[in-house]
Amino acid sequence: MGFLDKEFTDGNIVIAKVEDLFNWARLSSLWQVSFGLACCAIEMMATSASHYDFDRFGVIPRPSPRHADFIIISGTVTLKMATRIKRLYEQMPDPKYIISMGSCANCGGPYWEHGYHVLKGIDRVIPVDVYVPGCPPRPEALLEGLLKLQEKIRHESMIKKTA
Amino acid sequence: MKKAEEIFQLLKDNFPASNLELKTDQPTEAIIIASPLEIDKICFFLHDAPELLFDDLMNLSGVDEPKAGVLTVYYHLGSTKIKHKITLKVSTDRNKPEVSTVTEVWKSADWHEREAYDLLGIIFLNHPDLRRILMPYDWDAGYPLRKDYENPEFYQGMKVPY
């Protein structure tokens, strides 16, 4: 982001329109790393399944992180797993997004106090775009999280840095 | 089907030199207390004796008892053929916790023992592959299920407490 800072501080019509197109493409074709951690992964699977159908939003699970645009951290992240998740995140090509799904990924959830092996929040390791609360969040909540992520992408700009 | 008392009597007869004890003051099942270094022989006997045939190691749990200064291992045995059950218990010194492995008797003991080693630091002698199992291999902060365990502040640069 922001590589054209100096030349076009205000942006112009062409840039803005191309930007809209690019943002539209990015937000309507979010490919997900098919990666499940714990209980929330089951709800994530239910969201991809027929009843809730993630595919409506253009989300398809890709097994390889290289093909993916966003990752759903669906469940408890342990210390042993955290380093692997970081690596997984680093393998994804930019631009990449993260949805933290469920209390465990947000902040440690029910394991915050005595979980000697639980990472209290995935944001200690990788940056998170959208937090979805719940233990586990219902599929509707995850869909809402996705819509929020789309909204975020829609307002991204090549020129202006988003806060 | 054999009762705990009968099983205990059989064990007494076959291991006269061992220090065995039957504890029946429990609210539920009776417990046979054995010595930690002989448990493998006793288990072999329990597994093979035709009137016992304990072919199923239902559970193996390690317990930390700092007040008594011991680490305890409970063995819950069952038989799929005769359908009776028995609980064994061995206690070992907390500073030098050594118990004979029963992996030779039941393969299923392998990971249970690794877990007891991982979380409580009980060393199972002659275990084929005694490594940490649940915790990371480079975890050096001790054994989490011990009552005096203190969690480290950082692990590989990640903050551990909330």
Place this chain on the structure above:
Amino acid sequence: MMYDFLVDLFGNSVFADIIAGTIQSLLPLFLFILPFALFAVYLERKVSAHMQDRLGPMRTGWHGWKQTIADIIKLIQKEDIIATDNDKLLFNLAPIVVFVGSYAAFAAIPFSSYFIGTELDLGIFYIVAVTGLVVAGILMAGWASNNKYSLLGSMRSVAQIISYEIPTILVMLSLVMISGTMSLHTLSEQQTGYAWNWYIFGGPGMTLSKFLLIPSMFIGFLIIYISTLAEVNRTPFDIPEAESELVSGYHTEYSGMKFAMFFLAEYANMFAVSAIVVALFLGGYQSPVGYFGDLIGASWMIPIEQFTWFTVKGLFFVFVQMWLRWTLPRLRVDQLMTTSWKYLIPIAFVNLIIIGLITLL
């Protein structure tokens, strides 16, 4: 035909030759292959969704028709990752080779009697040879990725494509024996008239040998369809990119546009093999019921009708490929080899001999 027209258009000079050549080679890409690949991806998602009681893409345009356009624009924007341990030259070359391999096959496919890239006398031979290039590309991709999954995937893929090319070629040979030509255009021309002149029904003419040929032709058709499924790595033969085993096979390490090239090549290939099957067995661009243009005396309509027929037939087989993919599990690699070497190849050989004997009649 088209080439001459273009040369005329630009005047007769050396530049005209070059321009005409470029336009002619790019035209099918932009006119047909790219839109088709985009449409096929969309179709795949919609077909699978409706088979699974879902809706599929719904948010981009009417019933999500802009979905794959969004996918491609997004893939262009993605970071192009080349890991340090990759073999850079091969890694960059591989998607191009794969794409070229499947794209070049379209040159010899007769879309209609007027719209053929090049009317090669050795059309069948050319297609078999040029699609062989895909194998090299896949092997390059697998090796250059320096990833064990990619390597396993590409080795499986190469073994599979080579094994299944043999029954394909054997069936093609039997067709060549009957028709006496290797040109796909001539083959299509021979099957003119009505549906019973198609080679799947024994070819043109009302002779005894036609009726004797019908069972053999059906067997041949089945063999070539199964083999082409394997050649384009579709279920139940999708083991090179078996998601549940090898993550995604030889293109595991590719991101962004390079991945898109593999992706598009795969879908272009699907149509290419369907087109070959159609051209060989199902009358190519010929209408099964006669031409509307003939009926009303507007001969200019005929090529358009032919093009439509060809696309419809080709798409039908693409649809069948998708149908199979979302119904069947996949085979294991050894079972796949067994299917080819122990069943398809012997049957194809016997079939070839029978057809040879019948044509001698």
Place this chain on the structure above:
Amino acid sequence: MAIKTEEMVLNMGPQHPSTHGVLRLELALEGEIITNVIPHIGYLHRCFEKHCEAMTYPQIVPYTDRMDYLAPMGNEFGYAIAMEKLLGIQVPERVDYIRVIMAELQRISSHLVALGTYGADIGAFTPFLYCFIDREKVLNLFEITCGARLLYNYIWIGGLSHDLHPDFVRKTREFIKEFRPNLKEINDLLSHNRIFIDRTANVGILPIDTAINYGVSGPNLRGSGFKWDIRKDDPYSIYNKFDFDIPVGEGKYGTVGDSWDRYYVRVLEMEESCRIIEQALDQLPEGDVQSAIPKRVKPVVGNVYARVENPRGDLGYFIISDGSTSPYRVKVRAPSFVTMQVLNELCKGYMVADVVTILGSIDIVLGEIDR
């Protein structure tokens, strides 16, 4: 000149589409043939046992849910059985019936996920979604009962959190009526599909002796042809009141104890669960489901071991009480944890693709392995 060869070590997981979670397998390969499999677990170790020592007895119930997250009702059931044994509580009859209905519905939903993901592992993606459609209906039943879709906190020590919804009985009957034809459809699509049989029959054969010695239980043990079900052989709750069969593997398409047998036992078990639910619904008595819930859970000093038949096998709770309001030690015998050990034995000599098949057929849940 002999070509120098070496084994290839393939690392599968923790992020891999078909390790059913965060399992890591280290495969030693000779070409595509497996010579050794080393599972590495613990990527989801959530310190359940440590939490138990810090929580009071009723507070532990939600944590048990999160172990085997595909069968939370079964986990709660086991914990409740163990605690009631320790406390000496006799629960009202209605509670027992409702618990059995819930546990069997849970068995259906859990097996549906097992079958669906198994199909997906082998490459058939559509049955996976068909299974999830039916599972969604079971979840709706749970939802009208206790408000949660996945983790219920429904079966409490001595009772239940809520009584049944007035519509529950009718809706459950409707579900079973709809479910039976769907089960047949899944059978047609997957179980008796030639390619599926080729992939699973004669793959990963588990003989009875090995299975028992490795502590394998549940459908995996029954798949080996051994009739062993705690619901019959060591009955708990009111299972002895119902008439149902224990399906075992028969080696219909191959050797007894192969992956197909293990898979098919699950299919048959769902039908048996339907039978149990129907019987329980017919006999369902009236009563108060919360009358036996103790005001304060403070058991005597002692210990208890209780086990139940969970969808994945023999789930055991070992609870040591020191007379206070929270347990001194809880150890869970997780069926998947024990079953995972047999993986190396099963996989040796097969191909990479078969690891996925075998792993799917023993149906593991990582939350339970790592706890």
